[in-house]
Structure formats: C-alpha cells, structure tokens
Amino acid sequence: MPNIQSEAPSLPDTLTDWTGTKGYPAEEQRCLPKMNVLYLKTHKTGSSTLQNIVCRWGERHNLTFALPISGVNIQYPLSRKGLAKSPSGTYNILANHARFEPKAFRQIMTTDAVYITILRHPQRQYESFYNYFHCQAPGVYGISLHKFLKDPHRYLNNALQRKVENPQCVDAVRNPQMYDLGYNSVRRHQRSPAGKATVDEWISVLNKSFHLVLIADFFTESLVALKHTMCWQTDDVVALEVNRRLSSTGQPEPHQASWETDLPMLIERWNEGDVKLYKHFNRTLWTKLDLIGRGLVAREIAAIQKRTYELVNRCLDNIEWLSDTEYRTMTAYQTPLKNIVGSYTLKRKMRNDPLCQRMVLTAPNYLDFLRQKMRRENSL
Numbered sequence: 001m002p003n004i005q006s007e008a009p010s011l012p013d014t015l016t017d018w019t020g021t022k023g024y025p026a027e028e029q030r031c032l033p034k035m036n037v038l039y040l041k042t043h044k045t046g047s048s049t050l051q052n053i054v055c056r057w058g059e060r061h062n063l064t065f066a067l068p069i070s071g072v073n074i075q076y077p078l079s080r081k082g083l084a085k086s087p088s089g090t091y092n093i094l095a096n097h098a099r100f101e102p103k104a105f106r107q108i109m110t111t112d113a114v115y116i117t118i119l120r121h122p123q124r125q126y127e128s129f130y131n132y133f134h135c136q137a138p139g140v141y142g143i144s145l146h147k148f149l150k151d152p153h154r155y156l157n158n159a160l161q162r163k164v165e166n167p168q169c170v171d172a173v174r175n176p177q178m179y180d181l182g183y184n185s186v187r188r189h190q191r192s193p194a195g196k197a198t199v200d201e202w203i204s205v206l207n208k209s210f211h212l213v214l215i216a217d218f219f220t221e222s223l224v225a226l227k228h229t230m231c232w233q234t235d236d237v238v239a240l241e242v243n244r245r246l247s248s249t250g251q252p253e254p255h256q257a258s259w260e261t262d263l264p265m266l267i268e269r270w271n272e273g274d275v276k277l278y279k280h281f282n283r284t285l286w287t288k289l290d291l292i293g294r295g296l297v298a299r300e301i302a303a304i305q306k307r308t309y310e311l312v313n314r315c316l317d318n319i320e321w322l323s324d325t326e327y328r329t330m331t332a333y334q335t336p337l338k339n340i341v342g343s344y345t346l347k348r349k350m351r352n353d354p355l356c357q358r359m360v361l362t363a364p365n366y367l368d369f370l371r372q373k374m375r376r377e378n379s380l
Helices: 047-058 103-110 122-132 144-150 153-159 176-180 198-211 216-230 263-270 272-292 294-315 326-333 355-357 363-379
Strands: 037-041 095-099 114-119 212-215 316-323 340-346
Touching: 037 047, 047 216, 047 355, 047 363, 114 216, 114 272, 122 144, 122 176, 122 263, 122 272, 144 153, 144 263, 176 272, 176 316, 198 272, 212 216, 212 272, 216 272, 216 294, 263 272, 263 316, 272 294, 294 355
Parallel strands: 037 095, 037 114, 114 212
Antiparallel strands: 316 340
C-alpha cells in the first residue's frame, strides 16, 4: 500500500458531491450494512487511514458527524458545547481523537452505533509517539527515548515538578494507548473515565464496549474484519496510507533492527498496560478472523489489495514527500511538529472523481469540509 499524505484541494467545498450515490460495483449482500459508527482515534496507530474510511462512509450516506467545533480533537471531558450542532440531538458518526468516555458517548451517539478503535504494537507505537510529539525537546525531557526509558520515573517526576504543559509527553507518556482509551497511568489521583479500575478491569470494560478493535500491524486483515462487522463492501474499506512519518534520513520509520538492543524491552517494561491491552485485542481480532474463515479472509485480503492497486493507478499521478512546514502551509493545519509526511498529485482527469478526491484528503481538511457541510445544512 503506498505511503502517502494527501495534498489538500484549494478549497474543501470544491469536492464533487456523492451523497446517496451508489458509486461502487455491486457485491452480493447477505446482511444489512450497519450505518452508525463511533471510531475512537488513537495516536500513532495508523488511525488517520481508518478515519478516512469512516468519514467517507458517513458523508456518502449523509450521516450526522460528531465534530469538534474547531481543530481535530474532541476535548476531554466531552461536552455538547464543544461539538458541531446535530439537528436531532444525537450523532451517527464519531471519527476523531478523543478520550474514551463510555457514558458520555452513549449520551450523544445513536443507540445502534458500532464502536471501533485501532491499536498498534507498543514497541513501534511508543517509539513513533515519543518522537512525533517531540518529547525529546529541551522544554520537555531534552533526552532521547532510550535515555528516558533508562530512568523514566526520574524524568517524569522532574517534568511534573516543573509543571511541563504537554499532555502527550506527560499525562500520556506511560501507556499512551490506554490513556486514549480512558485510563490514567500518570496522575492516578486525577479524574479519568477509568476511575480507580485496574488495568485488567479497564481492559474488561473496553472488551465489552468495543465491537471491533483493529490492529495496525495486521491492517489489511483488520479491514476484512471491519468489512464483515459492518457488512460493508470492498470499496468501503479500501484506503491509502496517510500521515506516514519519515525518519531524518528520508526513509520510513526505523525498523526495530536499527534500535539499541534493549529498547524494545525498555518500552514494554514502561508500558506494561499497553502490552496487556495489545495482546488481549490482538487475540480477539484473530478469533474474529477464524470465525470468518482463514480461506475467505485470504481471498478478501487479495481483493482489497487488488482494488487498492487499481485505485492508485486510476487516481494518482505522483507521490512525493514534503516537510511538515510545507504540509501546514498547504493544509492550513497548525501543528508544532517537524516531521516529514508524504504528498500526492491526482491525475488531472480524476480531480473531480468523488472517491479519488476523498481517499487522498488530509484528515484536517476532510474534517473542515464536513464541518462546513454540516453548517450549511443546519442553516437551511
């Protein structure tokens, strides 16, 4: 699957309308598609790629999105005042970064919403997380990930004493995936969705709350599970990988083989909650795939890969890389990060194709487009 980050159209509202269109080749339907989705984005797990899939589904079926009034994050604790207004008072789709708050989400989502999220192996997710949010910056820890993990309690306590204002590098610096899903490993005394629950107790709550947890390390297999869980078609779950970070050498994120030999062990020791979380839901994913049948899974993986290849050839003229400064200028998305992301160019003849347009939209620009769409509809 190509590693790209989309170049935004000049104006989000130039997108070709496709609400209510069939659009896709017909597939045999043996069940009724599930319409409503709560997709909780987690950090550095390939979540933007999955967000594009969910946003396409919701927009194409003219569903109501729970969108933050501005930006890309739904603030914690969740408040209706921070969301774009829903005419009905409830929402069909949520597909943003947010902390998991079971009770609050139940109050705003339709009762039949399917709850999904995505996890990534803690070794790979944590390395990406620490560097992406620049926890090594002088104003935070000022040290490499490896050095931080040699004595994490010391460095974290120092940051807390200095009152460093960086939620990702302080509050979420231990078990960041558990943090996204509502559990505090730092500042255990502070209010959180998980309250006083232990890691094991909260994983049990999550297991009962989520209908499907995808695994980024087995992304195409996870898309097959998503297709079956939602009773969607192949074109509903195809995607181009977005927001892929490059290393300083211009290559994709470093593989474990290039790390210090003890770094994987140090990551897992510091993030034992995320390790438990990942192992539990990795097992549940493969249980679901076994129920589908490994033979059918293999055929559907091949179908998804074939269709993705067709869409790359049909839609894309060029794939390139750009600096984060260029990305921010292009998307009007302000972020303090200085990583490298990919960009694309659509073929001229496909620039008005609804599916091509949306598959390569950046997450911020897609959300801006959906916000504008909801505001126009609310004003009618």
